[in-house]
Amino acid sequence: GENVEQHPSTLSVQEGDSAVIKCTYSDSASNYFPWYKQELGKGPQLIIDIRSNVGEKKDQRIAVTLNKTAKHFSLHITETQPEDSAVYFCAASPPYYGGSQGNLIFGKGTKLSVKP
Amino acid sequence: KAGVTQTPRYLIKTRGQQVTLSCSPISGHRSVSWYQQTPGQGLQFLFEYFSETQRNKGNFPGRFSGRQFSNSRSEMNVSTLELGDSALYLCASSLDAGISSYEQYFGPGTRLTVT
DSSP, X not given: OOOEEEEOSEEEEETTSOEEEEEEESOTTOOEEEEEEEOTTSOOEEEEEEETTOSEEEETTEEEEEXXXXXXXXXXXXXXXXXXXXXXXXXXXXXXXXXXXXXXXXXXXXXXXXXX | OOOXXXXXXXXXXXXXXXXXXXXXXXXXXXXXXXXXXXXXXXXXXXXXXXXXXXXXXXXXXXXXXXXXXXXXXXXXXXXXXXXXGOEEEEEEEEOOSGGGGGOOEEOOOEEEEEO
């Protein structure tokens, strides 16, 4: 089955710097890759996603890149702010017969700390 | 539009008991997925329901079960609780209609503690 590896497990940056989190996946049939931000005491919040037919997607300070050949995708956060501090999870969605995409396989998470 | 709601938010149970958790998806969303989150194993997929039918299932024992009602609300049940079942149980809903159907939106979770 699908397996997702995420690195690094912790990341500390100065406010204003960029942060990059990388994930690799094993199932070449996976076709959807979301990123979630989880703050303490809350559920994961979808921040950006990318489908397998797209190489890059950007939303203000956040961008995601996908390399299908190498089976890896990355989250880029520019001009980091203290409120970006949280745990970030990548995920991959392998297709399931019947059209289900409800099965997200998550990485172990990256704890991002942005120092003022 | 209201987000995904889960009840109760916190629960303490004793080993051997059973528990039922509830999830109300975003209005109009038809798919509901359940996940277990623990410090050791991270986020793991339990099962997905669509149109009152289980459409996908993860690698959890049969003690974990769920159902979905005609209004898309979902419940999950854990029988014969074990200490290792202590976790944050998260529900996520998805529109499941066309190109936006992949996006899953999570609720705040139910924190289950088994003593």
